[in-house]
Amino acid sequence: MGKLVGTLLVVSLVSLPVFAAAPPLGQLALPSLESLEPQAKDSVSISLDASLLAVAARFLDSGQPEDRAVKEIIAGLQGVYVRSFTFDHAFVYPANAIDSLRKQLHTACWQSIMSVRKGNEDSTVDIFICQLQQKARGLAIIAVEPRELTIVNIVGAIDLDKLHRLEGHFGIPRLPEAK
Amino acid sequence: MNEEFDEQLRRALRPVDPGEAFTARVLARISPEPRNLRVRWRRAAWIPAALAASALLAVVGLHEWQQRQKEAGLAARTQVLEALRVTSQKLDLAYRLINTSSRPASDRDSGA
Numbered sequence: 001m002g003k004l005v006g007t008l009l010v011v012s013l014v015s016l017p018v019f020a021a022a023p024p025l026g027q028l029a030l031p032s033l034e035s036l037e038p039q040a041k042d043s044v045s046i047s048l049d050a051s052l053l054a055v056a057a058r059f060l061d062s063g064q065p066e067d068r069a070v071k072e073i074i075a076g077l078q079g080v081y082v083r084s085f086t087f088d089h090a091f092v093y094p095a096n097a098i099d100s101l102r103k104q105l106h107t108a109c110w111q112s113i114m115s116v117r118k119g120n121e122d123s124t125v126d127i128f129i130c131q132l133q134q135k136a137r138g139l140a141i142i143a144v145e146p147r148e149l150t151i152v153n154i155v156g157a158i159d160l161d162k163l164h165r166l167e168g169h170f171g172i173p174r175l176p177e178a179k
Numbered sequence: 180m181n182e183e184f185d186e187q188l189r190r191a192l193r194p195v196d197p198g199e200a201f202t203a204r205v206l207a208r209i210s211p212e213p214r215n216l217r218v219r220w221r222r223a224a225w226i227p228a229a230l231a232a233s234a235l236l237a238v239v240g241l242h243e244w245q246q247r248q249k250e251a252g253l254a255a256r257t258q259v260l261e262a263l264r265v266t267s268q269k270l271d272l273a274y275r276l277i278n279t280s281s282r283p284a285s286d287r288d289s290g291a
Binding site: 044046048052053055056058059060070073074080082084114116117118121123125127141143145150152154 | 248249251252253255256258259260261262263265266268269270272273276277279
């Protein structure tokens with residue numbers, strides 16, 4: 001009996017960090033794109049987890065309409081991750097890294113809501129949403145342009161209506177009606 | 180024999196006045212209280228100084244911590260706005276691509 005309790009205790013202690021470290025549903029393991037950085041003219045790397053979003057929210061002024069709208073949007077989020085690279089010239093497309101990312105988007109909760117390929121502009125934009133029990137748990141965007149590569153992963157309850165309200169601010173366009 | 184011994188003992192143990200000088204010396208040796216107190220006070224004087232220094236350190240530390248929190252918060256705010264800007268740009272690109280690719284088709288559908 002004592003051995004059993006001891007074993008259970010050890011197993012639970014060993015597995016505790018595994019459960020604690022499990023990423024929330026809707027969070028992708030973004031590939032390392034460090035090789036692109038030296039080639040890039042500009043690069044943006046943003047990693048905001050839930051605690052940093054909470055800190056950011058404290059510095060958004062609810063008295064300002066734009067800040068209030070942003071605050072409402074990030075209130076339901078658990079993470080915002082952006083990798084964006086802008087180049088002066090055509091860049092070497094990191095096929096392996098993007099393929100590994102796309103593989104993650106084939107798992108249960110993810111579904112493609114928009115996939116646009118424009119041959120003459122040589123641009124593609126794929127938008128995926130992770131849904132569980134009809135609630136959005138994550139958003140992913142992979143945008144490849146001739147001189148730009150952008151990956152966005154927003155984790156958490158994304159309210160498209162609230163994004164609607166941000167229309168006009170930060171250049172956010174009108175989204176299609178959520179069904 | 181015993182009486183003689185008793186007498187000798189009585190004489191040896193008779194009260195003798197030590198004199199004022201001796202009394203003064205003894206008193207001076209056994210009760211130096213005022214000087215001791217001064218020394219103690221002097222030794223204890225570092226306590227309020229240490230308390231004041233600790234309070235000052237705590238205030239400076241708190242201010243520094245608040246300043247760092249504020250900087251981290253403002254940086255996080257900037258990153259949130261930047262992330263939303265990039266996201267909106269890419270959503271905008273998607274809609275632009277959809278619109279430019281669907282417009283000719285819709286024109287054809289209208290038969291105009």
